[in-house]
Amino acid sequence: MADKNNLLANKARRSFLGKAAAAASLTVAPGVVLQSIAAVKSGTEGVSDNTRWGMLIDTSKCADGCDACVTACASENGLPVHERPKSDPVWIRKVKLKDNLTDSVTTLPMMCQHCEKPPCADVCPTGASFRRADGIVMVDRHICIGCRYCMMACPYKARSFIHEEIVLKPTHTPRGKGCVESCNFCVHRLDSGNETTACQEACQKEGHNAIIFGDLKDSSSEVSQALRNLPSREIRADLQLNTGVRYKDI
Template structure:
């Protein structure tokens, strides 16, 4: 009796076998190629993410120093998308990734200005997930909003849906990537809340670490569901707000001083 061929039922298994057969390169759509750049040190596939935790941040704009860009630089370095990376060298300013950027808010009545970092707000009800036709944009049980590069077709609906302009499209071939943060031409990307660091137990994001190291302490990362976390205590102690709270997205990033 002839043996029946083994059917690959899982996308992860298919991708792994395809990568082995092609030397690590996977063509997932016309003009879209992902490369296996190493084994990421994220949470093991058989270890589920719990909704007991909801990761979030508090940004105190009163503590953001004028002209400071430490959080952006740290994110660029940690995730290999900014200064010195291949995409910045090859792309124009309009195509540069924007995982995090600094913006200035001005009150036209009083003239007061506040500088603050803007990134994916990791909404509880993310519009990017609602409009994604393939399910590439998704929210983990712990509140982190991500993009699955293996099924992203680059339609950019999520970029149009995001009210925070927090997502970018990769136009160019990429080299010298961080093995923990795989990226791919023809796909959309945004702040991952340093998910690779969180899953391996670092307990903080690159932007918050850099802000603390600089002595500003304007960014606090933590568990919104844990009343004993520093983040929850700070939120309880003083008022904070959500950017575009009128959209009722229940963002994971909160701001103070705006």
């Protein structure tokens, strides 16, 4: 009888310990997981200038009427639409050009050109506009005071000011009213090891492949090879900003 009682007590103790352990792991695990994610994403290793992210846009493949890249960017980064097109933020847009002499028409996407010498970063009074070592031009939203001088200075009209409250924000794109922002080459993806941007992915999915993205410093990357083999140019090359985005056939 005593043995039986002991057995029951042991069983109860074991079950209690089991539950306690389960509860403990349930409590601690998310923290551990989050911490490990944070360790990966916090960029503690830092980015280096061994990489320079860049893009080649083959305008001959960019389809007239297609705006897959624009839509993908808006949904990836949670760009709000208040139905006020003059003040709603736009990170990438489609532009259609006609040559004044020949009437030939070109369509292309325009976004932050990720200059090596970005005028936006030059003029920013607080240094909120900056260029990362890996070539991405970004805004530090903790110190942006919303003066919009960078928007005056950007030769590509690539920047948007947040004109009103944003209710829903994706966790990877923190942002708020009163600051300036622009395309950041989907930096959250790059920092977690994914080497595509939302616009490139969307363009590929549509079967156009007009956007090639990658590391300009890696001579074997697709973008480097394409740039080597195809004639391309910078927009406003006269400013000698050495842009990270190049265009073919304009």
